[in-house]
Amino acid sequence: MAEASVKICGLQDVEVLKSMINLPIDHIGFVFANSKRQVTADQAAALIPILEDWDRPVKPESVGVFVNPTIEELSHILQKASLDIVQLHGQESPEFCREVKKRFGVKVFKVLSVKQGNNREGSDLVDYRGALDGLLLDTYDPIYGGGSGQTFDWKQIEPYQKWTKQEGIPLIIAGGLHPDNVGDLLENFQPDGVDVSSGVETDGLKDIAKIRAFVERVKR
Template sequence: MLGFVFADSRRRIELNAAQKIARAVKGIGKVGVFVNAPLAEVQEIAGQCQLDFVQLHGDETPEYCRAVKHPVIKAVRIGSGFDIADIEAYDVDWVLLDSLVPGQYGGTGVAFAWNDAQTLRWRLKNRVMVAGGLTPENVGEAIRILSPDGVDVSGGVETNGTKDSEKIYRFIQAVRAAQRGGGNAENHFS
């Protein structure tokens, strides 16, 4: 999958650029990343960019997620004291497990304690994606511990804020090696 960040971020893409890329890309799932955006804005951008998924990375409620007219990837931040029941309340297509960094909604480059999320991963009925501080060096371990359905990476394959083709290649190779070892994750780049 290819991610387009529409949230306020150094990775934010302008709508015109996202539309142009979305039209040019065939055969790859397109994901729009939003943080606490008005529902109407999410729906409009998702339609204009022909997004396959909407990734909600903020404080969106289960009701908000149900109102989205596209398949939803809901990011939940894993830190001390997270409540599995609160996460299970989300009736979404995917749950994305990310690290909890107070005041930030993803893109922190900080990994969470994957072992602490094992029970959650297996209780969820949703497809599960893992994010948060993933790099070519550690993605294999995350896959071995959590056996996610997918992984989400951005900063872990960048050098000085720009995507680095060598790091992307090494990341993909690490994912494939972990898959051969029993994991089942697919890649999701934003």
């Protein structure tokens, strides 16, 4: 089994980001959507250059997290913050995803929020063929859509995994992951990547010891 990728999401602090540069992290997420972890385009523009100093052959890719943005909003932010990936967390259409890829030359990750007991068999993905560079599953949250800090029933992963394999794109799992449960997910369901935010925080702030423990569990 190939080694899973790691995404640490919700970075806001320069010193925390600098403290991570010796860890094998694949993606760093910056939240532009409404959230307590939200950053501005100017803040992200100050943080992204730190990724160039990463202590490994391949630097992490920068990911911007958005919920139902307009093309104009994306244009404004991308002019200031040179993101590698735009992660779309709302009800963005396949056409919108294609437009973002074409207009801005970025990769596009689409997030699906998984409701408990509601296995959609991946049927909602048919129209996204060729429009995505990655699919991310998160736990449904009625207020924000995702980012709840809760896990979903991982048995619901299978149809989405089948679809991403057919498409040749990675499947990334988020939702309630932390150093103590990510090993079970990887062992039993073999996703291509994992995404964590609140699970590596203490009192709402990123905790480098928890980040290190999480990365070590994934990459060991």
